[in-house]
Amino acid sequence: MNASESAQALFEAESLPFPPMPAALAAALKPQAAGWFATRAMASSPYDIDHFLAEVEARPGPEDYALVGFDGHGSNSWAAHFYLVADGIALFIQLPWGGAYVDPVPARAEIAALFDWAEALQSRLQAAQAAGRIPQGLRLQVAASRFGRAGWRWLDAAKEAAATPWNPSAGMKAALLKELDDVIAGRKLLNA
Structure with missing residues (x-):
């Protein structure tokens, strides 16, 4: 089993969908530590989301990467992570998963719904880019x-x-999907 298949098996074992990402990034995933994978070496664990947000802010054009998995500390500070930095997007999803007090049924539903939304968001962003509606140098940070x-x-x-x-x-x-629909239709112009 290669690393990408191992990452997918990790989510399957938790009865969670695998996060939506470009196939090339999914194929490039490598184990980083127990429970999480990334396409490049990471200076921080995924639980420190502020580190990853700050990286995008300090370097607006970091190389494309993906990070997926589960990380945390203590008995209840655990989360499912999906970070995607690619052309036009810097998406960081971190939701409770695996802690002692987390009810897995609603947590699983919330994670699945957010991954579905992330897929729709990426699709609309790609459509806006294909239509030439996203100015060069502009990136959506979520x-x-x-x-x-x-x-x-x-x-x-x-x-x-x-x-x-x-x-x-x-x-x-809802606001982001509507905004991207408006950008695609030309009802809203983004300025760089």
Whole structure:
């Protein structure tokens, strides 16, 4: 079994869907530590989501990568992780999974729903890019976490990330899909 198949088997063993990512990144996954995989060496464990958010903010064009798996500490600070940094997107999903007090049935449903949404988000972003509606250097940054930052914003590689405000996480899933539908249809113009 190769590393990509091992990563998929890890999610199957938990009765969770595998996170949606480009096939080339899925094929490049390698074990990093017990319970998680990534396409490149990582300086931090996935539980430290702020490290990964800061990396994208400090380096607006980091190399494409994916990170998937389960990580945490203690008896209840455990999460399922899916981080994807690729052309036009920096998506960070971190949801409770595996802790002593986490009910697996609703947690599994929440993770599956968010992975479905992440797939729809990526599809719409690709459609907007194909239509030439995303200016060069613009990247959608999304954080969906119960342990750290949550929200979304468009980052411009030519501008200071700290100056770009975050949109709130409340209603984020519907708001982002609508925004991308409006961008695709030309009802909203994104500026770099």
